[in-house]
Amino acid sequence: MSLIRMSSPHVYKANSTANVMRLVTLAMLPGVLAMTVFFGWGTLIQIVWASLLALGFEAAMLKLRKRPLGFYLGDFSAVVTAALIAVSLPPLAPWWLTGVGVFVAIVIAKHLYGGLGQNPFNPAMVAYALLLISFPVEMTRWNAPFVLIDGASVASFMDTLGAIFGSVEPAFYDQFTGATPLDELRHRGGLTTEEVWRQSAVLAEGIGAWHAVSAAWLMGGIFLLYRKVITWHAPIAMLATLALLSSMFFGYDPDNYADPLFHMTTGATMLAAFFIITDPVSSATSNRGRLVFGAGIGLLVFIIRTWGNYPDGFAFAVLLMNLAAPFIDLYTQPRSYGHTRANKGRGGNA
Amino acid sequence: MGKVFAFHGGIHPPENKKQSTREPIGQLPLPKRLYVPLQQHIGMAASPIVEVGQTVLKGQLIAEPVGRISAALHAPTSGRVLSIGPHPVPHASGLDSDCICIESDGEDRWVEHQGIEDYAAMERDDLIEHIRQCGIAGMGGAGFPTDVKLHLGDDHIVNTLIINAAECEPYITADDMLMRERADQIIGGIRILHHLIKPSHVIIGIEDNKAHAIHTLEKALKGCELNIDIQVVPTKYPSGGERQLIKLLTDIEVPSGKIPADIGIVCQNVGTMSAVYRAVHFGEPLISRVVTVTGDAVARPQNFEALIGTPFADLLDAANLYEDRLYRLVMGGPMMGVTVEHDQIPVIKTTNCIIAASREEMPPAAPEQPCIRCGMCEQVCPAELLPQQLYWFAKGREFDKAKHHNLFDCIECGACAYVCPSSIPLVQYYRFAKSEIRTEEAEQRKADHARQRFEARQARLEREKAEKEARRKARAEEAAKAQKARKAPEASASGSPELDLNALKTAAAVARTKLKKAQKALDAARESGEGDLSALEAALASAQTSADKAQADLDKAQSGSAAPAGNDGPDIKQLKTAAAVARTKLKKARDALKNAETKGLDGLDKLRATVQELETRADEADKAYQQASGANTQDSAGSEASEAAPVDLKALKQQVSIMRTKLKKSEAALADLEGEERAQAEQALETLRQRHAEADRAFKAAEQAQLDKAAAQGVDLKKLKVDAAMARAAVTKLERSLDKTEEAEARASLESELAAARRKAEELNETLKQHETA
Structure with missing residues (x-):
């Protein structure tokens, strides 16, 4: 035997x-x-389109790198990256914009660094940052929530498909797109926040749509927490930091700073909190490290939103903190059982 | 009940415990053969005390513990020792190890044994020794000899005794069934330990999935006067880990690198308690234990009371193994157990469970996927490590970083690997890193050792060299001093004549004693006719010489200090001789010069110079001699004068040889010449020949002068030698008669005579020496 x-x-x-x-x-x-x-x-079409592209690029890269296709394609990581890019882009973004984004994410940010588990930067955020810098017009042409548009002229599926893959009259965009709440606030001129709220239709009526979308992302996040796919550390640290900073500034000068709820529910806050900054590969690795990592992103986002050139700053904040992650890891080792103190630094002679 | 605390992490794998608790603990038919491994734990293997072929009784000691951490082994049944040698054992290495194989005789006859009626009245150390002799070892995990833990009380104050009844690994129910059926024995064992280590508190830690066992324990504890608590802890793997259980029950962490006893806690397994009870109350050594046999590949999973050494096959048979279903055979639990390759491996003291798993139950691990640093491992790690980081460091061979991340606090519980979504065999990575680090450290130690040895050797060689050099210097100095001491009396009374005198006296006395001894030995040898007479005679002679010399030194020193002016007799003599020699030489040289002058030879000037020099030297020698004989002072001119002769001789010799060469050349040239030229040349040649002859004569005359001088000295030397020898002989003779003489008056006269003789001998000796060196 x-x-x-x-x-x-x-x-x-x-x-x-x-x-x-x-x-x-x-x-x-x-x-x-x-x-x-x-x-x-638009969003659904973008997701499908981005996923197809992502699987294609992934397969091509695996073939170039002589890796077993089925084994690696089966891990679905490319699809997740594609979906995250798709929901970050304006729903009516042209097909090639998504294509460039997915290419950058899968080929450059992921496989050129060694594939799954080896990338120092969040691939979706690398793609987003590159697109935002290279194609600012396309990247900021968000369509307005339907509540602001005459119900009869809601864009049909075919219209949307045509808008993404074909060429449409600029009038089409004029009809459907508009500034996001963050844009409105950013480009308010000499007005106080209160005046902007009263004047802007986007803020007055469209804000509800953004609240709803944020709530939906939050739901998904809670599900992930419940299933223990992610830990609470990074999201809570990020949201708490953002809320704390915005409360402090709003309390100090409500005329010039947005209230905390506005920060929590607009832009990519909730999406980023539970789906982007929780990317384990590129974030700090320990629970303590993720607290620092999340807090750092919260701080950077507030700074970029309030004083920077871009209305939302998650891509840049995440990439900057990705850079800092290995350093954070050095100083956030947990205290192990039987030890009085946590070890810090590199160990050895360093 | 006290408070239950929490430990970090942990997992909830499927328990799979129900299958094996349906039946009570079963008895096995007596196995035909039993294999008792000599080593079942860390520490030293036991040493067998039985021989092959010997008949043994059940419970008879068959191997003794060696050293402190070692456990005794006993025959599990009566029978015959078949062999003592390698056999497969349950060990992660899969290697064979020495086992005592016993063939059962089927009678299961016990050796005479009896329990201790009143252990409380017994000496503590004797009771612990009894437990050691019964081979009791931890039956939960590592099989650590129990007596070692009991002795800990000597240098540790134990406040808390923790009885580990958690049994947190899935599948295993051996402790559970033991508690259900033999709770009284367990409590009895706890009483004995309580008596031995006197803790202030005993806590039985048990997981909440063993309601039945908790109930029976509570019943058994009713009316117990001891401070024993049953603490029910939530079911979570690895709550039964020693450190985790201590944290759960006391909220204290055992410091890294320390043992629980360092914080006043001793942990014992319930199975061990039952074994202690049986050893003390019945005198039964540890020869059997409860083993869970379970898994999908057996039809009737059950617990059995199995003898130590029972092959797994016997247990699997008892549980009705489906051989075609068997895929993996695990000893221990599914989380930390080791696989065994075949079923002839024996049950040992730590075998709590055998899992015969089917392929569906324990499929081969999925292929390893890339780590995505999801951190699920971190959430479940009971040691609060960062398994994801340790994995990267182990894989990248960054062992320093792994150590910095507390790799060695990893208890290899497998919780991280259990939850890993990428199916990474994390524990294997940690085992690899640990063994690499251990190997590296061992090699480092070896290298350090070698370096230290090399350095020590170098240092020793250096030291030896230095010592040798110092000794050589000391010797040289001593020799120089001795030389000085010898010369001192001659030159002047300066220095420290007193000291030297004493040293010389001692030396002389020692030399005399030696001489006496040698003489006696020789006499004895002559009388008995035995021994090497010639050797003894030689020894006597050498002793005689050294004695003479010592005495002479002493006498000279004495006379030197008495008459600082010195004893210049021999020097004057020498000077006289030297002056005479110089004069003779001068005469010869003058003759040679005259001769050369008349013949008009080459080198006339040189000869003249030589003569002149010789004249001065002769004058000087004469003067020196006059001075010396007149004023009794010393002068070295004489010796110089005598030295001048060889220098002169050399020069003459050279001239002769040069002339000879010239002559030869001319002769050769002559052969080529014709007529008139030839006649002329022949004439010239003739002249040359004459000159050469003259020069040769001059040389010979000079040589003769040298020889004359040597002859003059030679006579002197010969005479001197004879005189010296005679003087020495006289001394010896006197010494001998002195030895023989008892009479005081005669002795005194002899002694004075001897002193005089010695002085004379020494004088002669000195003179002789000077002439020899001159």
Whole structure:
């Protein structure tokens, strides 16, 4: 009798990377649904288009790198990246814009660094930052929530498809697109926030759509927390920092600074909190590290939103903190069992 | 009940415990053969005390513990020792190890044994020794000899005794069933330990999935006067880990690198308690234990009371193994157990469970995917490490960083690998890193050791060299001093004549004693006719010489200090001789010069100069001699004068040889010449020949002068030598008669005679020496 020799443990939890990615995709559903309801078919079309591209690029890169296709494609990480890019882009963004974004994310930010688990930067955010800098017009042409548009002229599926893949009259964009609340606030001129709120239709009426979308992302986030796919550390640290800073400034000068709820519910705050800054590969690794990582992003986002040139700053904040993650890791080792203090730094002679 | 605290992390794998608790603990048919491994734990292997072929009884000691951390082994049943040698054992390495194989005789006859009626009245150390002799070892995890933990009380104050009944690993129910069926024995064992280490508090830690066991324990504890608590902890793997259980029950963490006893806690397993009870109350050594046999590949999962050494096959048979279903055979639990490759591996003291798993139950691990640093491992790590970081460091061989991340606090519980979504065999990475670090450290130690040895050797060689050099210097100095001391009396009374005198006296006395001894030995040898007479005679002679010399030194020193003016007799003599020699030489040289002048030879000037020089030297020698004989002072001119002769001789010799060469050349040239020229040349040649002959004669005359001088000295030397020898002989003779003489008056006269003789001998000796060196 000769039996198999194996090292312990002999049992494993039924879990896999693919499973983790599927759960993330599942958690995105409420957000995607809300976006579709309030901004039209564009989001769904972008997701499908981006996912197809992502799988194609991923397959091509795996082939170039001589890696088994099925094994790596099966982990669904490319689809998650694609979906995150798709929901970050304006729903009516042209097809090539999405294409460039996915190419940059999968080929450059992921595979050129060694593939899954090796990328120092969040691929979706690398793509977003590159697009925002290279194509600012296309990237800021968000369509207005439907509540602001005459119900009869809601863009149909085919119209939207045509807008993304074909060429349409500029009038089409004029009809559907508009500034986001963050844009409005950023380009308010000499007006106080209160005056902007009263004057701007986007802020007065359209804000509800943004609240709803944020709530949907939050739901997905809670699901991920519940399923223990992510830990609370980074999202809570980021939201708390952003809320704290905005409260302080709003309390100090309500005329010039937005209130905390506005910061929590507009732009990419909730999406980023639960789906972007929680990307484990490029963030700080320990629980303590993620607290620092999240807080840093919250701080940077507030600074960029309030004093920077861009209305929203998650891409830049995340990339900057990605840079800092290895450093954060050095100083956020947990205190191990039986030790009085946590170890810090590199260890050894360093 | 006290408060239950929490430890970080932990997992909830499927328990799979129900299957094996349906039946009570079963008995096995007696196995045909039993294999008792000599080493079942860390520390030293036991040393067998039985021989192959010997008949043993059940419970008979078959191997003794060696050293402190070692456990005794006993025959699990009666029978015959078949062999003592390598056999497969349950160990992660998969290697064979020495086992005592016993063939059962089927009678299961016990050796005479009896329990201790009143252990409380017994000496503590004797009771612990009894437990050691019964081979009791930890039955939960590492199989650590129990007596070692009991002795800990000597240098540790133990406040808390923790009884580990958590049994947190899935599948295993051996402790559970033991508690259900033998709770009284366990409590009895706890009483004995309580008596031995006197803790202020005993806590039985048990997971909340063992309601039945908790109930029976509570019943058994009713009316117990001891401070024993049953603490129910939530079911979470690895709550049964020693450090985790201590945290759960006391909220104290065992410091890294320390043992629980360092914080006043001793942990014991319930199975061990039952074994202690049986050892003390019945005198039964640890020869059996409860083993869970479970898994999908057995039809009737059950717990069995199995003898130590029972092959797994016997247990699997008892549980009705489906051989075609068996895929993986695990000893221990699914989280930390080790796989065994076949079923002839024996049960040891720590074998709590055998899992016969089917392929569906424990499939091969999924292929490893890239780590996405999801951190799920961090959330479950009970040691609060960063498994994801340790993995990267182990993979990248960054062992310094791994150590900095407390790799060695990893208890290898497998919780991280269990939850890893990328199916990374994390524990294997940590084991690899640990063993690499250990190897590296061992090599480093070895290298350090070698370096230290090399450096020590170099230092030793240097030291030896220095010592040798110092000794050489000391010797040289001593020799120089001795030389000075010898010369001192001659030159002047300066220095420290007193000291030297004393030293010389001592030396002389020592030399005399030696001489006496040698003489006696020789006499004895002559009488008995045994021994090497010639050697003894030689020894005597050498002793005689050294004695003479010592005495002479002493006498000379004495006379020197008495008459600082010195004893210049021999020097004057020498000077006289030297002057005579110089004169003779001068005469010869003058003759040679005259001769050369008349013949008009080459080198006339040189000869003249030589003669002149010789004249001065002869004058000087004469003067010196006159001075010396007149004023009794010393002058070295004489010796110089005598030295001048060889220099002169050399020059003459050279001239002769030069002339000879010239002559030869001319002769050769002559052969080529014709007629008139030839006649002329022949004439010239003739002249040359004459000159050469003259020069040769001059040389020979000079040589003769040298020889004359040597002859003059030679006579002197010969005479001197004879005189010296005679003087020495006289001394010896006198010494001998002195030895023989008892009479005081005669002795005194002899002694004075001897002193005089010695002085004379020494004088002669000195003169002789000077002439020899001159």
